[in-house]
Structures are given as C-alpha cells and as structure tokens.
Amino acid sequence: MRAASEKMRQVAAEALAEQQVTAVLGWRKKDFWWQSPVAFVETAAAAEQLTFDPFSVYNPVKYLLEEDSARAKIGVFVKGCDSRAVNRLLQDKRLERERVLLFGLPCSGKADPAKIRAAFPAKKIQEVVFEGEELVVLLTDGEERAPASDFLLEKCLTCRHPNPVVYDQLLWEQVPVRAGVDERRFARVKKVGQKEPEERYAYWANQLGRCIRCFACRNVCPACNCRSCVFDQAEPRWLGKANDMADTLNYHIIRAFHVAGRCFECGECERICPSGIPLQEINRRLIMDIDKYFGPYEAGLDPGDSPPLGTYRGEDPAGFDES
Amino acid sequence: MKKIAKAKLQDLWRHLSEEAALYLPAGSDGVVDFARWQEDLAVDLGELNVCVPPKKFFYPQTETVLKYEIGDDLQLVDFSGHAGERAILFGVRPCDVASFSMMDKVYLGDPADEAYRRRRENTCVIALGCQEPEETCFCLTFDIDPGKAPGADILATDTGEEVVLVAQSPKGEELLATLNGLLLEATSGDEIKVKDAQEQAKEGYVTHVSVRGLMEKLDGMFTDAYWNRLYRRCIACGTCTYLCPTCHCFDLQEYATGNCGERIRCWDTCMAADFTQMAGGHNPRPTQKERVRQRFMHKLNYFPRQHGGEYACVGCGRCVRKCPVNLDILEVIREVGGAADGQ
Numbered sequence: 001m002r003a004a005s006e007k008m009r010q011v012a013a014e015a016l017a018e019q020q021v022t023a024v025l026g027w028r029k030k031d032f033w034w035q036s037p038v039a040f041v042e043t044a045a046a047a048e049q050l051t052f053d054p055f056s057v058y059n060p061v062k063y064l065l066e067e068d069s070a071r072a073k074i075g076v077f078v079k080g081c082d083s084r085a086v087n088r089l090l091q092d093k094r095l096e097r098e099r100v101l102l103f104g105l106p107c108s109g110k111a112d113p114a115k116i117r118a119a120f121p122a123k124k125i126q127e128v129v130f131e132g133e134e135l136v137v138l139l140t141d142g143e144e145r146a147p148a149s150d151f152l153l154e155k156c157l158t159c160r161h162p163n164p165v166v167y168d169q170l171l172w173e174q175v176p177v178r179a180g181v182d183e184r185r186f187a188r189v190k191k192v193g194q195k196e197p198e199e200r201y202a203y204w205a206n207q208l209g210r211c212i213r214c215f216a217c218r219n220v221c222p223a224c225n226c227r228s229c230v231f232d233q234a235e236p237r238w239l240g241k242a243n244d245m246a247d248t249l250n251y252h253i254i255r256a257f258h259v260a261g262r263c264f265e266c267g268e269c270e271r272i273c274p275s276g277i278p279l280q281e282i283n284r285r286l287i288m289d290i291d292k293y294f295g296p297y298e299a300g301l302d303p304g305d306s307p308p309l310g311t312y313r314g315e316d317p318a319g320f321d322e323s
Numbered sequence: 324m325k326k327i328a329k330a331k332l333q334d335l336w337r338h339l340s341e342e343a344a345l346y347l348p349a350g351s352d353g354v355v356d357f358a359r360w361q362e363d364l365a366v367d368l369g370e371l372n373v374c375v376p377p378k379k380f381f382y383p384q385t386e387t388v389l390k391y392e393i394g395d396d397l398q399l400v401d402f403s404g405h406a407g408e409r410a411i412l413f414g415v416r417p418c419d420v421a422s423f424s425m426m427d428k429v430y431l432g433d434p435a436d437e438a439y440r441r442r443r444e445n446t447c448v449i450a451l452g453c454q455e456p457e458e459t460c461f462c463l464t465f466d467i468d469p470g471k472a473p474g475a476d477i478l479a480t481d482t483g484e485e486v487v488l489v490a491q492s493p494k495g496e497e498l499l500a501t502l503n504g505l506l507l508e509a510t511s512g513d514e515i516k517v518k519d520a521q522e523q524a525k526e527g528y529v530t531h532v533s534v535r536g537l538m539e540k541l542d543g544m545f546t547d548a549y550w551n552r553l554y555r556r557c558i559a560c561g562t563c564t565y566l567c568p569t570c571h572c573f574d575l576q577e578y579a580t581g582n583c584g585e586r587i588r589c590w591d592t593c594m595a596a597d598f599t600q601m602a603g604g605h606n607p608r609p610t611q612k613e614r615v616r617q618r619f620m621h622k623l624n625y626f627p628r629q630h631g632g633e634y635a636c637v638g639c640g641r642c643v644r645k646c647p648v649n650l651d652i653l654e655v656i657r658e659v660g661g662a663a664d665g666q
Binding site: 030031032035036037038040058062063066122123206207210212213214215216219220232234237240241242243244272274275276278 | 351352353354356374375384385457458459527529530555556558559560561562565566574576578587589590591592595596597600643645647648649650653654657
C-alpha cells in the first residue's frame with residue numbers, strides 16, 4: 001500500500017514536471033485515519049501528499065466538469081469505478097478524452113470506516129493500511145490484523161470491475177474480481193423484491209422518510225452531469241422544497257430513471273448518504289430490469305456502445321409489461 | 324435531585340409519554356434519530372450525535388405558515404400562532420442543548436418568531452450528560468461542558484446503575500414533581516457520583532482546536548486567496564447545513580393551486596446556488612467559492628460579531644463525520660488559525 005502511494009507520487013510529479021498536465025487529481029490524508037479526500041495537485045513538489053490507502057474511495061472524475069474546459073490537460077488517478085465515470089462523461093459528451101491523462105489503479109476494494117469503528121477502538125487508531133489481503137490497524141498501543149474482506153465497503157464487495165476499463169498508464173498489476181461478487185450484486189434487491197407490496201412500500205417509506213433533501217446523492221453521481229438540473233429549477237418549480245414524502249419519492253424515482261442504463265454502480269450515492277438510505281438498491285433494481293428486458297448491459301465499459309434506454313430496436317419490449 | 328434505576332427507565336418514559344409527546348434517540352435501519360416513544364421503540368442512549376439534530380423540534384424542516392382560499396372574500400388561516408404539541412425531549416446531548424440557546428438569539432430576538440417561541444415554551448428538554456467523547460467531538464473548544472447542560476430543563480447523568488435527574492428550570496421542576504412515585508431521592512453519594520461523571524466527561528478528547536482570535540483574524544479575510552483553494556472539493560450538497568445544529572436559514576415557498584394555496588417555511592442551504600439567486604437573474608454568490616466562504620464566515624465571524632463573540636458552532640462534529648468530501652469546520656479553524664498561541 002505504501003509502495004502504491006510512492007508510485008502515484010512519482011508518476012504525478014513526472015507528469016507535472018514534464019508539463020504533460022497542469023494538475024493531477026488524486027487523494028491525500030487529512031486529520032483522521034478515515035479521511036482521504038480528493039487532492040488537487042498543481043506542482044511536482046505537491047505530489048508528495050498523494051496517498052492511495054483504504055479510504056481513497058472518493059471518485060475524482062466528476063471534478064473534471066468544474067474545471068475550465070479550455071484548460072490544458074489534467075491527470076487523474078482512476079480506480080475501476082472511477083474509470084467507468086470517465087466513460088460515463090465521454091459517452092454523455094461532457095468530457096473530451098484528449099483533455100485527461102488517466103493513471104489506472106487496479107483496486108482490491110476500499111475500507112468501511114463504520115465496520116472498523118465497530119471492531120477497533122476508533123480513538124486509538126493512528127493509521128489503517130492494507131497489506132495483501134490483510135487489514136492492518138495501527139493503534140496508539142499496538143497493532144491489530146484482520147482479513148481485509150471483513151472490512152470492505154458494501155459497494156466494493158459487489159464490484160465487477162476492480163481494474164480500470166480505460167487508462168493511459170496502468171500503475172501496477174491487475175487484480176482479480178472478488179469471489180461471490182455476482183451472487184451478492186443483486187442479493188439485497190431480490191430480498192426487498194420478495195416483500196409484499198404493502199410491506200415493500202413501508203420499507204421504502206421508512207428509508208426515504210429519513211431523506212433530508214441534501215442532494216448529496218445527485219451531486220456526487222457522475223451520471224448526474226446535466227448542466228442544470230430539473231430539481232433546481234425555481235420557475236416552474238418541479239420539485240417542492242417542502243420535505244414531504246410525495247416530493248421525496250418524486251425526486252428519488254425520477255433521478256433513478258434518469259440514471260437508468262447510465263448508472264455504472266459506483267455506489268457513491270449510498271456510501272455518502274448522510275441518512276443511510278440504501279439508494280443503490282433502487283439503481284440495481286433498474287439494472288436488473290434492464291438486463292431482463294434489453295439484454296445484459298453494464299454501463300461505463302465502452303463509451304461507443306448503445307445505451308439500452310437511449311437506443312431503439314425493433315425487438316424491444318412494447319411497453320408496460322404485465323409483470 | 325432525584326434518581327431512578329436504569330432498569331426502570333421504561334416506566335419513566337411511559338409516564339412521560341402520558342404527560343406530553345415524548346421523543347428519544349432510537350435506531351432504525353442502523354441510523355439513530357429522535358423518534359416518538361412507544362413501548363417497542365429501540366431507544367439508543369449510547370449515540371452521541373443523532374443523525375438530524377434536535378433543532379428540528381423548534382425549527383422543523385418544513386412547516387406551514389399560512390393557508391388561504393379565495394372565494395367571495397379571502398379566507399386566511401395563519402399558523403404562526405399555533406402552539407403545536409406539548410413535547411418532552413429525553414437524551415439531548417449538551418452540545419445540542421447549547422445550540423438551542425444559539426438559535427434563540429436568532430428566533431427569539433426582536434421580533435420574536437412566534438411559532439418558534441411557542442415550541443420552545445411547550446417543550447421540556449431533558450439533557451443527558453456525555454461520558455465518553457467521540458474522536459470527532461470538540462465541544463470543549465467552545466467552552467461547552469460535556470457533563471453539564473445549563474440550557475436544559477432537566478439534566479440527566481448516568482451514574483452506572485442509575486440515572487440522576489436534576490431540575491434546572493421551573494418547567495423541569497414541574498415535570499419532576501409529576502414523577503414522584505417513580506423517582507427516589509438522590510443521596511449525597513449520588514451527588515459525588517454525578518460530579519465524578521462530569522469530571523470524567525472532560526477526559527478522552529482526541530480533537531483539540533482553539534478559536535482564540537479566530538473571529539478577529541477572519542475580519543480581514545473576505546478576499547483572501549484561502550477560499551480559492553478551500554471550496555474546490557465542495558460538491559454543493561446540503562449535508563453540512565441541514566445536519567448542523569446551529570444552521571438556521573430558511574426559505575418561504577408558495578404552493579398555489581387554483582384559488583387556494585399554502586405558504587410553507589423550509590430549511591434552506593447556503594451551499595445551493597439558488598440560495599442567493601435574484602429574480603432578475605443576478606446572483607451575488609456566483610460560484611461555490613462565495614458559498615463556502617459564506618458558511619464559514621457566518622459561523623466564525625458574522626454570528627459572533629453580532630452576538631457578543633459567541634461562535635455559531637458547538638463542536639458536535641456532525642459535519643466532520645458526514646461531509647461527503649471531508650470539508651469541515653475543523654479544517655477551517657485549524658488552517659485559518661487565530662492567536663499565535665492557538666493550538
């Protein structure tokens with residue numbers, strides 16, 4: 001893991017020193033062991049802060065939208081999920097491939113701070129690192145080791161593409177897809193789907209009842225890249241500002257449909273939801289339906305493909321199915 | 324000073340729920356929030372920071388201000404004077420209690436907000452002293468004593484097998500008096516246990532920051548290049564503002580259909596572009612930079628400048644925990660710094 005950070009610093013410093021790029025997006029450490037926010041690195045010397053650790057989870061790709069499009073090339077470190085965000089923006093014509101230099105980082109998954117807090121005394125933790133398949137927790141009074149797979153984020157336990165699908169340079173060897181990923185991918189959706197309609201409504205009413213309308217799920221989502229969002233529009237106002245269930249459902253359902261066939265399962269919406277709403281279940285439900293009605297499809301793998309809901313084929317199902 | 328065995332808390336809550344609507348921290352789907360008490364509620368008194376701070380009881384995310392109907396004449400129903408329900412909040416932590424007095428400065432100033440005032444009056448706050456801070460707790464920075472809550476009507480302290488209750492206001496005394504059959508008189512031994520617990524509460528902090536001189540330093544930083552760097556990570560969600568116990572900005576919205584309508588007041592967030600969007604199209608805070616600057620300047624400069632030096636932060640750490648991109652007030656306090664001897 002430390003070697004990984006070293007490698008990142010080296011390639012970023014080189015790219016900046018040789019003026020291949022004007023800035024590099026990666027991750028750095030902050031105050032707490034579980035904080036590895038995105039870093040905007042603009043000089044070779046500043047590349048020293050770059051870190052690839054169990055918490056370098058945040059997707060830096062969406063920040064490219066905010067960058068001045070006239071600005072020269074930007075380097076971005078991309079994990080498997082981040083690289084699919086690049087394809088998302090390319091396919092949506094929100095990014096030009098020539099504008100980015102992609103450093104690919106094969107990734108065996110990132111850690112869930114909540115799982116670590118539940119197992120170790122959080123205030124004594126100094127640093128958490130991966131060593132192979134082990135999670136190493138350095139405490140003020142010692143060191144603990146545990147299987148890394150017990151502490152991964154849910155989204156990483158269902159990740160089918162841990163290796164970048166688009167890159168200019170791969171920093172280290174590719175990693176295998178985790179065992180059990182395919183079984184786990186739709187497990188939660190199927191469980192909810194087995195509930196009776198009333199019970200299912202009660203489940204979602206309870207979950208979405210906690211929504212505070214912060215829009216973090218939308219703002220973090222690389223598939224939500226519209227220049228202006230219908231939910232922000234004041235005149236006419238399509239989404240009421242009163243936090244009631246009708247408009248909360250309006251927001252989440254419309255957003256889910258808008259990203260249907262475009263969501264590439266990074267799971268950031270669910271990870272960062274301050275209210276702990278399992279949003280990925282909604283997206284995965286639609287992915288399941290798309291697989292069923294339009295054939296298996298995974299978004300963000302090839303920017304040149306035809307997204308199922310953006311393409312018409314004669315054999316497409318005719319409409320509202322009786323099921 | 325009274326006390327009750329922890330094993331009898333359920334009886335206490337049952338009794339309180341007969342007095343008024345009782346709310347306690349409770350877990351649902353792994354998230355702890357204040358919820359209305361009922362026999363099978365999964366009460367969780369261990370959580371220090373409930374997800375949505377209890378400011379929502381006085382300043383709800385959405386409330387109707389008035390309703391109208393236009394017939395032969397205008398029928399108007401004004402909600403601002405409605406009392407709302409009588410409520411008891413059990414288990415409010417000292418930082419959140421401190422946030423109430425901060426909110427009071429805004430909503431009970433001149434003119435007072437009638438709906439807020441009545442909710443405050445109709446609600447009895449039972450605070451629960453903290454025992455063990457979390458890694459993100461930094462209430463000490465703002466001189467908030469984690470074992471005490473002077474703004475609460477009753478202070479509850481966990482002394483091990485029992486909970487000691489001290490009335491701190493006439494409202495609190497009145498409520499405790501209704502519980503006579505359930506409570507025991509606390510002894511001088513219990514008093515010592517409470518003092519010990521309060522002393523103990525100040526130990527174990529791992530986050531130390533100082534705000535000495537910070538307000539003064541920020542006076543000259545409106546155009547500082549610092550903000551150019553700070554805002555870049557912000558994704559403009561409302562997490563920090565909505566989950567902040569001291570954020571109090573609202574929007575008024577009209578819901579009109581045909582000849583009737585409703586005016587609502589709802590939480591608003593200065594992180595959103597439309598917060599300062601003018602009808603004519605101009606936006607005085609055109610980018611996220613100005614919005615991020617506003618939030619921190621409001622908490623650490625404008626508010627204390629207007630309210631006798633009191634910072635609009637209670638050190639609860641919610642923004643530290645919950646910000647999706649780890650952009651929080653701790654970072655700003657540390658990076659801006661203040662007096663030379665600040666930590």
